[in-house]
Amino acid sequence: MFKDVEHLIRLAVVxxxxxxxxxxxxxxxxxxxxxxxxxxxxxxxxxxxxxxVAFAGHDVCESCHTDVVEQKKQGKHxxxxxxxxxxxxxxxxxxxxxxxxxxxxxxxxxxxxxxxxSAKPKGFPQVVASDHSGGLACDxxxxxxxxxxxxxxxxxxxxxxxx
Amino acid sequence: xxxxxRRLLILLPAAAVAWxxxxxxxPEAAPNYKLTEHWWSMLIDIPKCIGCGSCVRACAEENDVPxxxxxxxxxxxHVADWKIERPDVESPNGGKQGxxxxxxxxxxxFVPKLCNHCADSPCTQVCPVGATFVTPDxxxxxDKSYCLGCRYCVQACPYGCRFIxxxxxxxxxxxxxxxxxxxxxxxxxxxxxxxxxxxxxxxxNPRDPIHEFLRRHTVQVLKPHMATGSKVFYNGMDGSVx
Numbered sequence: 001m002f003k004d005v006e007h008l009i010r011l012a013v014v015x016x017x018x019x020x021x022x023x024x025x026x027x028x029x030x031x032x033x034x035x036x037x038x039x040x041x042x043x044x045x046x047x048x049x050x051x052x053v054a055f056a057g058h059d060v061c062e063s064c065h066t067d068v069v070e071q072k073k074q075g076k077h078x079x080x081x082x083x084x085x086x087x088x089x090x091x092x093x094x095x096x097x098x099x100x101x102x103x104x105x106x107x108x109x110x111x112x113x114x115x116x117x118s119a120k121p122k123g124f125p126q127v128v129a130s131d132h133s134g135g136l137a138c139d140x141x142x143x144x145x146x147x148x149x150x151x152x153x154x155x156x157x158x159x160x161x162x163x
Numbered sequence: 164x165x166x167x168x169r170r171l172l173i174l175l176p177a178a179a180v181a182w183x184x185x186x187x188x189x190p191e192a193a194p195n196y197k198l199t200e201h202w203w204s205m206l207i208d209i210p211k212c213i214g215c216g217s218c219v220r221a222c223a224e225e226n227d228v229p230x231x232x233x234x235x236x237x238x239x240x241h242v243a244d245w246k247i248e249r250p251d252v253e254s255p256n257g258g259k260q261g262x263x264x265x266x267x268x269x270x271x272x273f274v275p276k277l278c279n280h281c282a283d284s285p286c287t288q289v290c291p292v293g294a295t296f297v298t299p300d301x302x303x304x305x306d307k308s309y310c311l312g313c314r315y316c317v318q319a320c321p322y323g324c325r326f327i328x329x330x331x332x333x334x335x336x337x338x339x340x341x342x343x344x345x346x347x348x349x350x351x352x353x354x355x356x357x358x359x360x361x362x363x364x365x366x367x368n369p370r371d372p373i374h375e376f377l378r379r380h381t382v383q384v385l386k387p388h389m390a391t392g393s394k395v396f397y398n399g400m401d402g403s404v405x
Contacts, residue, residue, distance in 0.1 A: 040296035044306035051342035054225045055351045084355040112215045112261045119239050119271035120213045
């Protein structure tokens, strides 16, 4: 049919080698989970999910600190989750003996929520701290886990909840 | 099959390729978590937000967000009576340390913001390398080992939810605490919210209280005209919110 097919065979060989090289290279370079769920690396989902948590969650706290749960039930702070004030405590939950939560500064913490601001909802309890306590620490009168002051004998510093 | 010199030479590179995957292994996924059984969203109750900044601080701590960058932040709106269309919006340090007092008239309220985890997200559509995507359970994530840092997605997000992490030089955003929700926990921001203004919701779970809430309340998403399929629902949102 053709007089000299040799040059065609050479071309075909070169193209076949290029194709094999491309397919091999692609198999090596593209991660095996790419395209598992879509046009992305499926393992990325599992890698992101494998990150450790910092906040333990209030269910974990409540499984040990039952006394605080009882206290909180008696006041409005029952809806406030533990780590809203105490910060991330997953490390404490994993190792309660050697990792202890830091002591909190009520002057800063309470003000964040309760310092008066016109943008806060009208029904939310707000004070101007300087007028309200005259520089006295909040926990001199209020027990943070049960903040309402019912009579003067109950106004004492927060020591409950410690072990 | 006898191992001849020729066959060994052919097999060696193939084994080298396979060994890489044997060594790398597959990262451990959360047990009993099925991607197809969830469709995550968030509910934000604006009348409950007190602008305390707990969510912003918790997010930064949970996710190692660099200082000065925010995956979630709080805006304070001041809408004077005569300019409903041009509200004054401020977010000092993302609201991380709360807001200074402002005793002014008009309408004042807080709006917490975060990635809207859009079902038809503009940011994932523009990624040239497949580094960002919507997972089968409805969370928009970034694969930082694939991200080039080209910033297309940062420009594409209509909500300003993305930034380039200065350390890694890759795009970063809210993951809806994917590492927490796949373990049965709620997000860090929802976990610490003292008033319950933020609630994680699973739209595929028929027992999730969000369905009852959506039935009984008038909720809206941010920029609905952009048809992004936003899944962060705002209750009690003023028309001035952008």
